[in-house]
Amino acid sequence: MNRIKKILSVSAAAFLCFTAVPLRALRTDAASGAQDVKQDGLFTYEEVDGGYAVKRFIASTMTSFPSVVNGTPIVEIKEDAFYNCAGITELEIPPTVKKIGKGAFSFCTSLRKVTLPKSLTEIPDNAFMGCSSLTEIEIPDSVTKIGESAFSNCSAMTSLTLPDSLTEIGSAAFTCVPLETIDADGCAGFVFDDGKLMDKDKTEIYRGSAAIKGALRIPEGIRTINAGAFSMCYGLEEIYFPGSVTEICSNAFWDCCNVKKLDFSEGLTSIGTGAFTYNELVQTIELPISLKEIGDSAFLGCASLDHLVLQDGLESIGDKAFFGCGNLKKATVPKSVKEVGEKAFGYTIDSTGESEVKISDFTMSVSSGSAAEKYAKSNEIDYSASDKNLKRFAFIIVAIALVLAAVVFAAVLMARGRKGAPVSARKAKKEALEKEAEANYKKIVEDDEPDGKNKDEKKSGGSKDPSAKKSENKGKKD
Numbered sequence: 001m002n003r004i005k006k007i008l009s010v011s012a013a014a015f016l017c018f019t020a021v022p023l024r025a026l027r028t029d030a031a032s033g034a035q036d037v038k039q040d041g042l043f044t045y046e047e048v049d050g051g052y053a054v055k056r057f058i059a060s061t062m063t064s065f066p067s068v069v070n071g072t073p074i075v076e077i078k079e080d081a082f083y084n085c086a087g088i089t090e091l092e093i094p095p096t097v098k099k100i101g102k103g104a105f106s107f108c109t110s111l112r113k114v115t116l117p118k119s120l121t122e123i124p125d126n127a128f129m130g131c132s133s134l135t136e137i138e139i140p141d142s143v144t145k146i147g148e149s150a151f152s153n154c155s156a157m158t159s160l161t162l163p164d165s166l167t168e169i170g171s172a173a174f175t176c177v178p179l180e181t182i183d184a185d186g187c188a189g190f191v192f193d194d195g196k197l198m199d200k201d202k203t204e205i206y207r208g209s210a211a212i213k214g215a216l217r218i219p220e221g222i223r224t225i226n227a228g229a230f231s232m233c234y235g236l237e238e239i240y241f242p243g244s245v246t247e248i249c250s251n252a253f254w255d256c257c258n259v260k261k262l263d264f265s266e267g268l269t270s271i272g273t274g275a276f277t278y279n280e281l282v283q284t285i286e287l288p289i290s291l292k293e294i295g296d297s298a299f300l301g302c303a304s305l306d307h308l309v310l311q312d313g314l315e316s317i318g319d320k321a322f323f324g325c326g327n328l329k330k331a332t333v334p335k336s337v338k339e340v341g342e343k344a345f346g347y348t349i350d351s352t353g354e355s356e357v358k359i360s361d362f363t364m365s366v367s368s369g370s371a372a373e374k375y376a377k378s379n380e381i382d383y384s385a386s387d388k389n390l391k392r393f394a395f396i397i398v399a400i401a402l403v404l405a406a407v408v409f410a411a412v413l414m415a416r417g418r419k420g421a422p423v424s425a426r427k428a429k430k431e432a433l434e435k436e437a438e439a440n441y442k443k444i445v446e447d448d449e450p451d452g453k454n455k456d457e458k459k460s461g462g463s464k465d466p467s468a469k470k471s472e473n474k475g476k477k478d
Helices: 002-018 371-378 388-447 451-460 466-477
Strands: 043-048 051-057 072-077 090-092 113-115 136-138 159-161 181-183 190-193 196-199 204-208 214-217 236-240 261-263 284-286 307-309 330-332 347-349 356-358 363-367 382-386
Touching: 043 072, 181 190, 307 330, 363 371, 371 382
Parallel strands: 051 072, 090 113, 113 136, 159 181, 214 236, 236 261, 284 307, 330 363, 363 382
Antiparallel strands: 043 051, 190 196, 196 204, 347 356
């Protein structure tokens, strides 16, 4: 589809270039004295505040960009003004230009060098998108914002210097741009550190260096990996995501064709459109339970993928999310998934590379009544269904039965305890009586001892010495 759009765009541009209307006479507004320029051999114009705006480049080539037309400055370049103009190789935009429209120089495939004016404050969305020959661009310090997809698909650009005043970079600004070095020294809002262009707080990654090789460990603290951040990083082989990452945006790792391992962590909630498209060597993908959304074509063309783990909690799977994963023979989709997109599973491209076909031996494991079951039925894919609610109910029944059994067992033990209690009590009472009887017996024996002995012992505290007894008797005789 993109190829068809591009062909149509090129044809339209060629038609405009070859059928350009000849030079049109300038006419003067008698009331104001200003010249109302509509068209010359180079551009078509329209009047704006402060001067003229270029609406469309209509020539086949251009060696210099005029700053004034008949005494009136060119202050603006409108949207798509140079769209698909392949005849321009170098461009120095005059200092009178203060504004450039969206897509103004998109798909100028021969454009190699651009010098922007110091009056410019913004590089708009899609401004240089698809300029596949662009290698050098001078961005003045007056620029504070680079818009969405501003340089996407500038596939020859390997280095870039960011202005000190830059505070904002739009989504996908550098998608499929094989930048190896980025000079962000002194940049107000961004830093280039360890091969990664990040915001000053190091919570978002906007572009990774194409020179990174081997294992990539996303730094802890990064929350968002922006669109196209590591696209076309052919040296990557392993990617490790910390728990701080919550969002991987569209095309973030597009065409990282040598990646063999993806290691996700809990915390990730969203994977964007085409995020891992053409990661052809990845065999195992285990997604975290925190993940809620898988975007369209997220893992499209992961041809070696043969093991996929989707966790309960996942809510949506986009169109063609796993399209072209020819080695994936089975997918287990949790009941939490409410939406399964068109051709998300079980489809690939045939050997000719032109037709979409079903993978003949692909099967799905789903829950009864789920979106995944509906998908399998509508696409006539073999599947097995289970009713998790029924399983849960059965588990509850078993759990209740176990609790009741435990209660009955405890009651039996308590009953036995009550039955055995009197025996123990009688035994204890018997032992107490025996001890009491023994004590009474000892007391009786003590009471039966001779009275004299007891009395003498009481008076003297014990038996007297025999010699003392003799002396006592002799005294009585005398």
